[in-house]
Amino acid sequence: xxxTYLDAIREAQARALAEDPRVFIYGQDIGEFGGAFKAxxxxxxxxxxxxxxxxxxxxxxxxxxxGAAIEGMRPIIEMQFAxxxxxxxxxxxxxxxxxxWRTRVPCPITVRLPSGGTSGSxxxxxxxxxxxxxxxxxxxVVTPATVEDAYSMLLxxxxxxxxxxxxxxxxxxxxxxxxxxPTEAMPVGKARIARPGRDMTLxxxxxxxxxxxxxAGELASEGVEIEVVDLRSIKPLDTDTVxxxxxxxxxxxxxxxxxxxxxxxxxxxARVASxxxxxxxxPPQRLNAKDTPVPYHPSLWAAHRPTARSIAVAARxxxxx
Amino acid sequence: xxxxxxxxxxxxxxxxxxEIHVKAYRLMLLARVLDDKFASLYRMGxxxxxxxxSRGQEALSVALGLALRRGDVFAPLIRDxxxxxxxxxxxxxxxxxxxxxxxxxxxxxxxxxxxxxxxxGLYAMISHLGAMIPVVNGALMAHRFKGIQGTVGATCIxxxxxxxxxxHEGLNQAAVEKLPLVLxxxxxxxxxxxxxxxxxxxxxxxxxxxxxxxAGHRIDGTDLTAxxxxxxxxxxxxxxxxxxxxxxxxxxxxxxxxEHDDAGYINPKLKTASVGRDCLKVAEKRLIxxxxxxxxxxxxxxSDAAHQVEEAVATVQREPGPDPYQEDWCALASKHxxxxxxxxxx
Numbered sequence: 001x002x003x004t005y006l007d008a009i010r011e012a013q014a015r016a017l018a019e020d021p022r023v024f025i026y027g028q029d030i031g032e033f034g035g036a037f038k039a040x041x042x043x044x045x046x047x048x049x050x051x052x053x054x055x056x057x058x059x060x061x062x063x064x065x066x067g068a069a070i071e072g073m074r075p076i077i078e079m080q081f082a083x084x085x086x087x088x089x090x091x092x093x094x095x096x097x098x099x100x101w102r103t104r105v106p107c108p109i110t111v112r113l114p115s116g117g118t119s120g121s122x123x124x125x126x127x128x129x130x131x132x133x134x135x136x137x138x139x140x141v142v143t144p145a146t147v148e149d150a151y152s153m154l155l156x157x158x159x160x161x162x163x164x165x166x167x168x169x170x171x172x173x174x175x176x177x178x179x180x181x182p183t184e185a186m187p188v189g190k191a192r193i194a195r196p197g198r199d200m201t202l203x204x205x206x207x208x209x210x211x212x213x214x215x216a217g218e219l220a221s222e223g224v225e226i227e228v229v230d231l232r233s234i235k236p237l238d239t240d241t242v243x244x245x246x247x248x249x250x251x252x253x254x255x256x257x258x259x260x261x262x263x264x265x266x267x268x269x270a271r272v273a274s275x276x277x278x279x280x281x282x283p284p285q286r287l288n289a290k291d292t293p294v295p296y297h298p299s300l301w302a303a304h305r306p307t308a309r310s311i312a313v314a315a316r317x318x319x320x321x
Numbered sequence: 322x323x324x325x326x327x328x329x330x331x332x333x334x335x336x337x338x339x340e341i342h343v344k345a346y347r348l349m350l351l352a353r354v355l356d357d358k359f360a361s362l363y364r365m366g367x368x369x370x371x372x373x374x375s376r377g378q379e380a381l382s383v384a385l386g387l388a389l390r391r392g393d394v395f396a397p398l399i400r401d402x403x404x405x406x407x408x409x410x411x412x413x414x415x416x417x418x419x420x421x422x423x424x425x426x427x428x429x430x431x432x433x434x435x436x437x438x439x440x441x442g443l444y445a446m447i448s449h450l451g452a453m454i455p456v457v458n459g460a461l462m463a464h465r466f467k468g469i470q471g472t473v474g475a476t477c478i479x480x481x482x483x484x485x486x487x488x489h490e491g492l493n494q495a496a497v498e499k500l501p502l503v504l505x506x507x508x509x510x511x512x513x514x515x516x517x518x519x520x521x522x523x524x525x526x527x528x529x530x531x532x533x534x535x536a537g538h539r540i541d542g543t544d545l546t547a548x549x550x551x552x553x554x555x556x557x558x559x560x561x562x563x564x565x566x567x568x569x570x571x572x573x574x575x576x577x578x579x580e581h582d583d584a585g586y587i588n589p590k591l592k593t594a595s596v597g598r599d600c601l602k603v604a605e606k607r608l609i610x611x612x613x614x615x616x617x618x619x620x621x622x623x624s625d626a627a628h629q630v631e632e633a634v635a636t637v638q639r640e641p642g643p644d645p646y647q648e649d650w651c652a653l654a655s656k657h658x659x660x661x662x663x664x665x666x667x
Contacts, residue, residue: 024466054494055490055493055494055497057455057493059452059455059486059490059491060454060455060458060487060490060494062455063452063453063454063455063456063458063487063491064455064456064459064462064494065459066455066459067394067444067455067457067459067460067462067463068459068462068466070439070456070459070463071459071467072463072467073459073463075459090449090452090487091456094447094449094452095447095449097652098447098652099439100654102427102430102435103426103427103437103439103445105440106654107654138652138653140653140658160658161655162653162654162655162658188658189657189658236658236660237660
């Protein structure tokens with residue numbers, strides 16, 4: 001049996017609904033239709049009245065989640081695409097993220113954001129929003145890169161007493177497969193060494209982990225050992241694991257699919273430079289998408305985002321420094 | 322679903338009219354006296370940030386607060402001092418919040434009109450208008466999931482707030498789910514300085530109800546009796562399962578947007594028109610005319626309210642403000658997921 005990343009998301013939701021009567025799912029086309037990506041396929045039938053179609057009202061979807069959470073529920077909100085969460089931005093960053101700080105009432109909501117680029121999706125169905133949400137206090141932001149993490153981190157997200165922005169990557173939905181669902185999991189807040197190495201630390205998250213692993217494989221044939229760190233969660237950020245890796249390798253390259261200004265890659269470099277400057281043998285480097293909207297055409301898109309090819313170039317350059 | 326627009330022009334008598342009018346009037350008076358005290362403390366420089374008064378909206382607000390009961394959810398807005406008191410909020414909560422007491426419900430982390438006690442059903446508003454509507458919807462959905470019946474959710478907004486996307490999304494969402502939501506629109510003629518004619522082009526804000534497929538009510542917000550009748554009926558209809566209710570009340574804000582604002586933009590003609598009447602004076606006159614209270618009784622009530630407010634202010638002025646060194650600088654309920662302060666140089 002093989003389970004895709006998307007199956008894992010569906011299965012995690014089925015388990016959350018089965019085990020916790022406080023859980024319900026609310027989003028566009030997620031009921032009988034099963035969702036734009038089928039992440040809730042059959043769930044409406046399996047859990048009557050708990051998987052509800054919403055109007056096309058992202059702001060009101062999130063507002064409803066906050067009110068339900070105040071009254072003790074654990075809503076999961078499916079955004080049809082992460083890009084549309086900008087319409088709900090106010091409710092996420094001003095209502096959900098401030099509630100506990102202001103009132104001592106926790107806000108356990110999970111916001112699923114189908115994130116990142118896929119070929120032909122264009123400017124409004126491709127965005128990576130993690131840095132935007134990580135900027136705000138009061139939110140947890142996770143970016144699972146594997147089938148196992150998609151499953152276990154979604155279950156953990158539902159259990160967490162704070163709003164969790166769950167960035168699931170659409171590029172991984174169908175072709176990333178595992179043999180079975182995990183029975184054990186690393187907790188949110190811990191990064192994972194996806195591949196050990198001693199010559200360079202390559203930090204990535206979400207779909208970029210797989211590009212990074214491809215580069216590590218390619219350079220291994222040339223005798224270079226790259227350590228790949230999968231961040232898993234963006235906030236909290238596991239600075240300790242990154243720092244320990246840089247202590248071993250002396251070189252740091254950070255890769256993110258999001259835009260370059262601010263964001264996850266610059267945050268990691270800022271932390272390593274300020275807290276671990278002496279560990280570095282070369283200036284820390286980073287690679288992000290280009291600073292333009294995400295292009296539609298596949299050939300433009302492939303050049304816009306970091307890929308194994310562009311990461312390999314950046315890695316080779318860093319090894320020469 | 323009802324598609325009715327109910328005009329509440331004629332005032333019918335309520336059972337126990339005296340009792341409810343007296344109760345409402347005394348809460349309005351307490352709210353007014355409290356407001357006057359806040360204005361005075363603001364001028365003395367004793368309040369940090371803004372002060373926003375409810376003057377002119379007490380009749381409408383108190384009618385809503387009195388129509389709600391324990392188990393209901395109430396998300397008041399900026400000018401609902403009277404409704405809050407009627408819902409059962411202690412005077413101390415308002416005073417502690419305005420004066421920045423660490424013992425207040427927001428522990429001085431948030432101030433002025435941004436306070437509440439969500440566990441008591443009293444939600445703390447954020448500043449973004451319309452944002453509380455879907456939150457109340459969510460609370461009502463939770464009640465539905467839990468099988469809690471007969472509860473109502475209410476929230477308030479002004480004429481300006483009806484122009485937001487959140488208002489539209491929230492009201493439509495409530496209509497789709499047929500929720501027992503009561504949305505009270507205080508049309509006080511100005512959104513800060515912007516008059517109605519620059520805010521909307523429909524004849525009446527209550528007309529919007531028809532478009533959403535819900536019931537709309539339109540009332541004179543300066544008339545306590547009209548407010549008690551119409552808001553009471555709207556709440557009763559929602560409680561009876563007749564779906565969302567939109568109430569538009571016309572009145573005039575008898576103060577600036579905040580105490581920093583002299584409201585020089587208000588058309589003087591409105592001040593002398595019926596819409597510019599002071600609801601507290603209108604209610605007072607009615608109580609006298611009905612023989613429900615005499616001047617001496619009213620003077621006693623006023624003195625009682627002043628005493629209650631002075632006592633609360635005196636208590637809070639002895640309380641400590643927040644201590645930045647003792648503050649728990651963690652925005653998360655899950656402390657183990659807090660990053661702490663890695664950037665702080667020691």
